[in-house]
Amino acid sequence: MPRYRRLLAVLMMFIAVPGGVALAQAVGAPRPWEMNMQPAFGPLKEQQIALHNLILVIITLITLFVGVLLVWVMWRYHATRNQAPTRTAHNTVLEIAWTVIPVLILVVMAIPSFRLVYYEDRTRDADLTIKVTGHQWYWEYTYPDNNNIDFTSYMIPDDQLKPGQRRLLEVDNELVVPVGKNIRVLQTSTDVIHSWFIPALGVQRYAIPGRTIETWFRADKAGTIYGQCNQICGTNHSHMPIVVRAVPGQEFNAWLVEAKTKFSDAGQQTREIAAAEVRH
Ligand SMILES: [Cu+2]
Structure with missing residues (x-):
């Protein structure tokens, strides 16, 4: 049963890889069905993974927020539920909020990002x-x-x-x-x-x-x-x-x-x- 054996091989790999790292020879290479980044061999990769994880959380929250908002707007302001639409054209508080909050989010992402770029740039004490x-x-x-x-x-x-x-x-x-x-x-x-x-x-x-x-x-x-x-x-x-x-x-x-x-x-x-x- 080749298909069954292949599945078993893939399962074994997931079990064997973390164990294998602890054994004699670690290997940094792509693996079948890899969904994440390759495990880190050193500090550059560790920091890249940390930055990736931080940004992943931020963008996931933003995507969920925008998605929920869209679905709610589509439901709440559908023609059948909102027959007399408002004629509001401006809302200063809202406009300042949707400018300032994204800027703050970008700053939160930019600080660790620039720090990492400069960290990768050169080493102060090369051996x-x-x-x-x-x-x-x-x-x-x-x-x-x-x-x-x-x-x-x-x-x-x-x-x-x-x-x-x-x-x-x-x-x-x-x-x-x-x-x-x-x-x-x-x-x-x-x-x-x-x-x-x-x-x-x-x-x-x-x-x-x-x-x-x-x-x-x-x-x-x-x-x-x-x-x-x-x-x-x-x-x-x-x-x-x-x-x-x-x-x-x-x-x-x-x-x-x-x-x-x-x-x-x-x-x-x-x-x-x-x-x-x-x-x-
Ligand atoms: Cu080349």
């Missing part, structure tokens, strides 16, 4: 800087604090995926970062505008040619976090995913040593990039 360069159609990551380690990150095509890997989301070289550290991200692009978007980290920033745009993030737990380019950037826009692997400090240092040898020949990298661009 590590990473440069992200968008290319048609892959990402390039540079670690200026660590011998300028530089590598490209390409999507793994469908026919090379291992069992259990996510289609259109896996890459050959992940961006590796230490857990609990503030990561400053400097972004640019070499061709068109891309956007570095990682929902579970709460990061979404344009990569614009000729400009360097800053943002930051922090992963507060170890795990693998998936994202995608979300600015339409050409034919293979859907083929340039982002994978961030957040690992404990010691593991990160070990990775740095390994990466220094693995990606040591910067010249070779550059030549490969140039060759890839000619092929496209």
Whole structure:
């Protein structure tokens, strides 16, 4: 009974996911039947969820209020119940109220909103800087604090995926970062505008040619976090995913040593990039 089994699998997922987070490897990725935002991996996303929840309450109350008012007006002032309509044209108190109250509501929404925009903008105390360069159609990551380690990150095509890997989301070289550290991200692009978007980290920033745009993030737990380019950037826009692997400090240092040898020949990298661009 495949349908029954599928339903069971979905149910299991709802049970397994919260439990899974507590286990060894947390995963920040989209899930089937997802109705909410992805669970937070760090402070940016936590604050985004808090702002979202606040605004959701406000707009729900407004919608209910306006809806009830509309239904009441339709019922109360229907021609059969209100045969001699009033000729009222002005009501100063009412007009001031329906101007001032919405302004106050907007101010209540604007204050936490602006606070969050500035919080996401840059970190005052970065532990590590990473440069992200968008290319048609892959990402390039540079670690200026660590011998300028530089590598490209390409999507793994469908026919090379291992069992259990996510289609259109896996890459050959992940961006590796230490857990609990503030990561400053400097972004640019070499061709068109891309956007570095990682929902579970709460990061979404344009990569614009000729400009360097800053943002930051922090992963507060170890795990693998998936994202995608979300600015339409050409034919293979859907083929340039982002994978961030957040690992404990010691593991990160070990990775740095390994990466220094693995990606040591910067010249070779550059030549490969140039060759890839000619092929496209
Ligand atoms: Cu792109």
